[in-house]
Amino acid sequence: MIDGERGWLLAAVCLYGGVFAASLRTLRHHSLRPPPEAFLGFLSAFVCHTVFLFLRAAEIHHCPMTNLFEVAAFIGWSVALIYLVVGPIYRMTLLGFLTAPMLAAGLAVSMLLPIDSPNPHQFPSGPAFELHVALSLLAYGCMAVSATAGLFYLMQDHCLKRKYQIAWLATIPSLHDLAQVNRHLMAVSILFLTGGLVASLPIAEQSEWPKLLWLVIFWFYLSAVTAAAWARRISSHRTAAHCVIIFVAMISTFWLINSFAPSHSSL
Amino acid sequence: MSLVCLSLSHHNSPVEIREKFSFSEQAMREAHDIFGQISGGEGELVLLSTCNRIEIYAAGPTQQEVGAWINSLFDLTGRAGNMKDAEFLRFEDGAAVRHLFKVASGLESMVVGETEIFGQVKKAYALANGCGRAGKLLHRFFQTAFRVGKKVRSETEITRGGTSVGATAAELAEHIFGNLSRCHVLLVGASDTGEKTARALLLRGVSAITVTNRTHEKAAALASEWKGRTVLFEGWFAELLQADIVVSATSAQETILPLHEARPFLAQRGPRPIFMIDLAVPRDLDPALGAEPDVYLYNMDDLQTITEQNKKDRRQAMLAAEAILDAAVKDFVSWQANSSNWNKEKNR
Structure with missing residues (x-):
């Protein structure tokens, strides 16, 4: 039996799958332009x-990020938001095409795994934390x-340099458009990351310094690349x-670094 | 109602014959009026006259009557005398339906899948409609043909990939730069191949072009036609700083742009992509340039290989297109049969 709020997520999974x-259906006809009803x-x-x-x-009187299931749902939501905001260049091509199945599969798996249990840990609360x-x-x-746009850029660039003819690559955006998407998303990432970092300062405990240092290193790295790109x-x-x-570096070290941070390790 | 189509195209007749049957817009209007008079207002007609095909689509109660009306039309428009030289292909009912669907889809075009014919068929239909000669049958016939044409183009790869070296180069340029209207093209050498490629790029939206050639007058003539500018051949390397696309097609017997000469300019450009198209044999541009960062170098062989592959892909796509046509023709013919039966019942 699926309770009320999980029912809404199940509906979302079905719709993303749809x-x-x-x-x-359009891919069968060698086109990545989704039909109007898809949007x-x-x-x-x-x-x-x-x-x-x-x-x-x-229900939990808290920002819904108290367990892995909720975190997966929230990350999925932010990816969907980007899909809707970034616009047609992204939506009509392979990047956009891959978003819906990625969300459907990711959310379905997170619903099936036993990771949606109430977290016994006391989470800090308050607007700054959330x-x-x-x-x-x-x-x-x-x-x-x-990163997905970057990966497509590298593939497209490799094929153009080596003169490989790969049919489906013809349907992804030009190098110029991918580079533009990359630059914009990096700038937006920095804004969000900076906001997240600043919001954490009043609530960070002394024992959180490894996590903070990790975040600051990535912030500098990302900022340097973004500034150089612009x-x-x-x-x-x-x-x-x-x-x-x-x-890749951030994701692969995410869980490790969280284990050193008391307020994050409870996830 | 019966459908008849007479077709004279690049498939079955040379331009010397086709031009004797072509219609100007005014002549087409007159022909529609004449056809209306001949058929006593009963016949339907759409005339398609392009540089590659002259086609007559007509509908009336029987094949014989429609045939007689068309003969009278040729007679009254002064074209009957040329009939002995022309070998019009004649299609009736289902065959005529299939033929128009193929034409509208670009399957009958000289360059398979080209899109210009779609607009030309639409214009021909609009003119006939304006003259009051497109009745119920031809209206449905042409509207269906437009739907089929769109379907074939969107659901098959019939339009994908350039079928000439110039079109292939322009397509690759779009993969690199997206919208070409921001791109600056540098044409080195005023040879025929280079000119065609530059034209293909201009057709895709390039707005700024610079031409250089050993004989400066030739470069000036091309530049003035394209509203571009010229530079002296001796100093063209400096143009590498501005150019996004370089088309080189000189008759030089040795490399005109060695790597060591290009490097300082490429370094000064900063991290901006440059697409170099070397159409010359022997090659103008040092092949080692292709390994430089942000340089995309294609020579004649590369472009020809891609073009041949594109042509092969289009031929494959024709099979998929035929399947769409089969279903559409079947639907239309069955609608036509039902509609005729219904009319007969009504008149009984």
């Missing part, structure tokens, strides 16, 4: 997804999309490679 199925479907899925987060927050968590997760969502000091190729490296 969007993917509708897009698959409406995605929008409805996003609404259900938002309702789930809202109801869960009301702002910190929300902004940080939005930043990770942006960085995930930016000032055209490094090539789009290098920018794309850095985007992928930053995201």
